[in-house]
Amino acid sequence: MADRLSDAEIDDHLPDNWEQDDDEIVRMYEFDDYLRGVNFAQMVGEIAEAQFHHPEIIIRYSGVEIRLTSHEDGGITDKDIEMAELIESERNA
Numbered sequence: 001m002a003d004r005l006s007d008a009e010i011d012d013h014l015p016d017n018w019e020q021d022d023d024e025i026v027r028m029y030e031f032d033d034y035l036r037g038v039n040f041a042q043m044v045g046e047i048a049e050a051q052f053h054h055p056e057i058i059i060r061y062s063g064v065e066i067r068l069t070s071h072e073d074g075g076i077t078d079k080d081i082e083m084a085e086l087i088e089s090e091r092n093a
């Protein structure tokens with residue numbers, strides 16, 4: 001079990017371009033090519049499997065939305081922040 005973060009802690013630790021939406025953290029990654037978005041979703045899935053912490057991945061024509069929460073802990077934890085940071089690192093690699 002991980003401790004849920006306070007709104008202030010979340011705000012302090014959210015990577016740029018990520019937002020809090022109730023008990024999730026959310027980021028939309030825009031792509032001008034649908035299959036680049038699909039490939040990005042695959043990469044996110046591989047990170048999720050490695051971390052054993054799984055986001056909701058919504059693939060749209062305009063881009064890919066990533067939504068993270070810690071289901072077992074009932075809210076946002078360090079695991080979600082770490083996943084967001086890992087996804088950002090891969091996206092910017």
Ligand SMILES: C[C@H](O)[C@H](O)[C@H]1CNC2=NC(N)=NC(=O)C2=N1
Binds near residue numbers: 055069072
């Ligand atoms: C049994 C439980 O599903 C697993 O421990 C993992 C799998 N991936 C998970 N992913 C997320 N986002 N939250 C979880 O609580 C979680 N739990």
